Amino acid sequence: MAVRPKETVVPFAVHGEGTGVLQTLTAAGDAGHVFRADAYPAFGGEDSAPSPLFYALGALTSCNQVTASLVAKDLGITLGAWTFDVRGDLDTAVLVGGADGNANFDRVEVRASVETDADEEQFATLVSETARRCPVTQLFQRSGLEFANDWTRAPLPATVGA
Known part of the structure; x- marks a missing residue:
């Protein structure tokens, strides 16, 4: 017998791609929100994004x-x-x-x-x-x-x- 997922569970998924420490992320879903993440120079980044x-x-x-x-x-x-x-x-x-x-x-x-x-x-x-x-x-x-x-x-x- 297959286990059915709970009806109240909503999956949240993010896809990320990048090089170095800079990454572009896309949130799953119809809106497909895109955001970026980077790091301070002390951590190898350029501080171009949060x-x-x-x-x-x-x-x-x-x-x-x-x-x-x-x-x-x-x-x-x-x-x-x-x-x-x-x-x-x-x-x-x-x-x-x-x-x-x-x-x-x-x-x-x-x-x-x-x-x-x-x-x-x-x-x-x-x-x-x-x-x-x-x-x-x-x-x-x-x-x-x-x-x-x-x-x-x-x-x-x-x-x-x-």
């Missing part, structure tokens, strides 16, 4: 915003404008020098601010549920690095004509 590490941190912010939007819908709250600042501390001794150890970030800190009509309790649920349900947050948290997740609730601006 580093894969910037993409990893950017994926963290984007995935949090997407996931929080889904969670907010479940909670019946409204979200407005977002700001994110993410910092990843990377000891390059393993990556560049080949030292023993873990090539992962040592620490990643997320600072997020979102406009919302959520009360304090709803906002706490929004933050915890987003962290639990966000695939990219889970990748970072489960990797064993030190992970800080600091969110601030800001009021929604007054609606025009209200």
Whole structure:
């Protein structure tokens, strides 16, 4: 009997081609989004495109915003404008020098601010549920690095004509 894939599983695929450390990537799917990755000169690149590490941190912010939007819908709250600042501390001794150890970030800190009509309790649920349900947050948290997740609730601006 053949095993059927779960109906809720959506495959994500990327194709990459390149030379040196410069790569052009194409996301699978109808849109076929194309993006490039390069590295700083210290890592053998020309800094002509974001580093894969910037993409990893950017994926963290984007995935949090997407996931929080889904969670907010479940909670019946409204979200407005977002700001994110993410910092990843990377000891390059393993990556560049080949030292023993873990090539992962040592620490990643997320600072997020979102406009919302959520009360304090709803906002706490929004933050915890987003962290639990966000695939990219889970990748970072489960990797064993030190992970800080600091969110601030800001009021929604007054609606025009209200």
